[in-house]
Amino acid sequence: MIILLKLLIGLTITLIVIWLTTLDVGENKRKLINLFSFALIFGGLIGLGFIPGNDYKDGTYCAEIHYYNPETETESKYFLPVFVKDGKLVKLQWSNSGWLDESHFKAPNVSDGTATFTSDKGYEYEIELLNSNSKCK
Structure with missing residues (x-):
């Protein structure tokens, strides 16, 4: 964009x-x-x-995550820490200490602060980076 x-x-x-x-x-x-x-x-x-290109440097960000399972039509919204590396979303950290990483999805470009991807299980995710705090409130 x-x-x-x-x-x-x-x-x-x-x-x-x-x-x-x-x-x-x-x-x-x-x-x-x-x-x-x-x-x-x-x-x-x-x-x-002076127009910023990629404001999202490598690190941890709080993100709003919209999850959708097309098989069960289950939808959920989460606020979770995510990890960005080289302008790509590489990991989501679940609150139960679980995670999704590049072994579960192809790392999408998140340079504009948003990303969408489908996991290896077919679950759909929409991500919006919110801030650089490693702890989501």
């Missing part, structure tokens, strides 16, 4: 600069347009750097 936002902003800046350079104006206005174009490009590049 963040990457798409950055691409959209970059494309918008590019189109504005192209439009400005095609205007038929006098030399003084042309210099002003060129200056404005450079400022827009430079400001846009700096601004794009």
Whole structure:
């Protein structure tokens, strides 16, 4: 999502600069347009750097977890610690000391703070990272 936002902003800046350079104006206005174009490009590049890409560093996060078992149509919601490594969700820690890890599911990308996956038993999970506290309240 963040990457798409950055691409959209970059494309918008590019189109504005192209439009400005095609205007038929006098030399003084042309210099002003060129200056404005450079400022827009430079400001846009700096601004794009301030849009966060992956706020979720390696570590433990509290997450809201929606669980669904399609066989029994059972649904549940949990708040549990999860572990993130290299932008991927790699482990869920259950309150009874059990866990789900990469041996139970393919680690999904969680760089935008959300992830969905299906476990090896066919259970469906939707995850939303909430904070960096290792203890969920």
